[in-house]
Amino acid sequence: MWQIITNNWGAFLTGFWNTILCSTIALVFSLILGVFFALLEVAPPKFGRVIAKIYIAIFRNIPLLVIVMIFYLIVPRYIVKLSGFQAGTIGLTLYTSAFIAETVRAGINSIGEGQMEGARSNGMTYVQAMRYIILPQAMKIVIPPLGNQFVNLVKNSSVLAFVAGFDLMYQAQLIAFSTFQTIDTYIIVGLFYLILTLPLSYYMRHLEKKLAK
Amino acid sequence: MKKLRKYLFLPLLVLLAFTLSACGHKDQNVYQKVEANKHIVWGVRADTRLFGLTNVKTGKIEGFEMDLAKALTKQMLGKKGTASFVTTTANTRIPLLKNGNVDAVLATMTITPERAKQVTFSKPYFPAGSSLLVPNNSKITNVKDLNNKTVLAVKGTTAVDDVHKSAPKARVLQYDDYGQAMSALKANQGVALTTDNGLLAGIAQENKGYKLVGGVYSDAPYGIAVDKGQTDMANHIDKALKQLQANGTYNRLLKKWFAGIPGFSLKGVLK
Numbered sequence: 001m002w003q004i005i006t007n008n009w010g011a012f013l014t015g016f017w018n019t020i021l022c023s024t025i026a027l028v029f030s031l032i033l034g035v036f037f038a039l040l041e042v043a044p045p046k047f048g049r050v051i052a053k054i055y056i057a058i059f060r061n062i063p064l065l066v067i068v069m070i071f072y073l074i075v076p077r078y079i080v081k082l083s084g085f086q087a088g089t090i091g092l093t094l095y096t097s098a099f100i101a102e103t104v105r106a107g108i109n110s111i112g113e114g115q116m117e118g119a120r121s122n123g124m125t126y127v128q129a130m131r132y133i134i135l136p137q138a139m140k141i142v143i144p145p146l147g148n149q150f151v152n153l154v155k156n157s158s159v160l161a162f163v164a165g166f167d168l169m170y171q172a173q174l175i176a177f178s179t180f181q182t183i184d185t186y187i188i189v190g191l192f193y194l195i196l197t198l199p200l201s202y203y204m205r206h207l208e209k210k211l212a213k
Numbered sequence: 214m215k216k217l218r219k220y221l222f223l224p225l226l227v228l229l230a231f232t233l234s235a236c237g238h239k240d241q242n243v244y245q246k247v248e249a250n251k252h253i254v255w256g257v258r259a260d261t262r263l264f265g266l267t268n269v270k271t272g273k274i275e276g277f278e279m280d281l282a283k284a285l286t287k288q289m290l291g292k293k294g295t296a297s298f299v300t301t302t303a304n305t306r307i308p309l310l311k312n313g314n315v316d317a318v319l320a321t322m323t324i325t326p327e328r329a330k331q332v333t334f335s336k337p338y339f340p341a342g343s344s345l346l347v348p349n350n351s352k353i354t355n356v357k358d359l360n361n362k363t364v365l366a367v368k369g370t371t372a373v374d375d376v377h378k379s380a381p382k383a384r385v386l387q388y389d390d391y392g393q394a395m396s397a398l399k400a401n402q403g404v405a406l407t408t409d410n411g412l413l414a415g416i417a418q419e420n421k422g423y424k425l426v427g428g429v430y431s432d433a434p435y436g437i438a439v440d441k442g443q444t445d446m447a448n449h450i451d452k453a454l455k456q457l458q459a460n461g462t463y464n465r466l467l468k469k470w471f472a473g474i475p476g477f478s479l480k481g482v483l484k
Contacts, residue, residue, distance in 0.1 A: 073400040081401065084386065162393070164386035174387060177369030
């Protein structure tokens with residue numbers, strides 16, 4: 001097993017780096033997009049609510065692989081050329097953002113209506129009330145499920161292997177096929193993913209405790 | 214515990230008996246067997262266009278290898294000889310040969326030194342090798358043109374190494390299967406798709422607007438495999454193959470399946 005690592009160190013490292021890069025980009029943008037659509041879904045204007053509902057319905061209910069394939073095979077033919085890495089990262093971002101939007105929306109809805117009414121009657125605007133009263137309380141509640149989404153996102157980044165995105169899983173498949181050491185290779189890859197997901201899980205738990213105080 | 218041991222003992226004994234009896238047929242001469250039965254069981258592909266593909270309407274496997282197997286059977290065993298076919302995959306063809314379920318494997322199997330340790334090969338019956346598939350309007354004419362360009366391949370195929378050797382500066386993207394790789398070619402993710410010429414011919418037949426170019430840039434001929442040590446069978450297959458090539462049957466079958474594939478050169482193939 002050690003030999004597989006030393007012989008393919010470069011390939012593993014490239015894959016590891018691409019997985020980190022893809023996960024980080026997708027994590028940041030899916031959080032931004034997710035919170036945006038959650039706010040849109042609970043906001044008073046009906047138009048925004050419909051848009052958000054459609055967006056979430058589409059990207060939450062189609063398999064990630066299909067979303068990525070659309071960006072990899074169809075978009076380049078008609079709109080703009082996307083590499084496997086780009087298509088995979090975009091697909092992963094949109095897919096995860098739909099789940100994050102639903103999580104954050106549930107968090108906002110769990111805050112009693114009295115909070116909003118109280119803030120408004122004290123002279124705050126809707127945006128101020130959302131920003132200073134509702135969101136800080138909602139964030140505390142959604143941290144644990146959000147942590148789940150982030151860990152899932154890192155693991156879901158393995159979808160890049162299907163579109164030649166040079167991520168960890170792609171390299172693993174190539175190594176497994178060329179060395180025939182399938183089990184060993186995938187065990188090593190599992191360990192690489194643990195290096196990413198374990199610290200992430202612990203950080204989210206730490207954040208949860210810190211915010212609970 | 215004692216009861217359990219009793220229950221375990223019987224199945225184990227049966228299993229042992231089976232294993233021992235399975236060993237028995239090993240030394241059998243396959244050629245003498247098929248000669249006596251006037252029947253050959255061929256291991257073939259059922260998922261490879263032009264070579265062996267199940268016809269959805271009739272449920273029968275059709276292709277160049279099927280026709281060749283039938284012709285070889287008649288040539289070896291005379292008019293009364295019959296052939297039957299067992300579907301194999303890349304993973305099952307050698308085990309099926311080893312346990313005697315098939316007498317010979319005629320299934321797009323490239324002759325390699327690794328495999329020759331497990332089975333005995335006939336002379337090559339198809340000059341397979343890595344080739345390129347490109348859109349009809351492509352400027353690429355051979356493998357050297359691929360330097361600094363992106364090539365598409367399928368994970369685990371030898372074509373990947375061949376490209377690295379012939380065009381060291383080419384970037385290779387690898388996919389899980391030919392459907393995905395072909396879709397990527399259509400989406401312009403790369404300039405060419407590379408794998409065995411025979412497989413590319415099948416893909417070109419299905420997808421209008423694509424052609425083979427550059428001939429074969431790395432040889433990997435297909436051979437008929439028999440179990441290791443069945444040289445009698447291998448020699449008779451070789452003899453029959455030679456006769457078929459001499460009397461024109463072989464060329465007729467090749468033309469039947471491969472004529473009209475854009476860019477597929479029959480020149481080097483016909484005997």
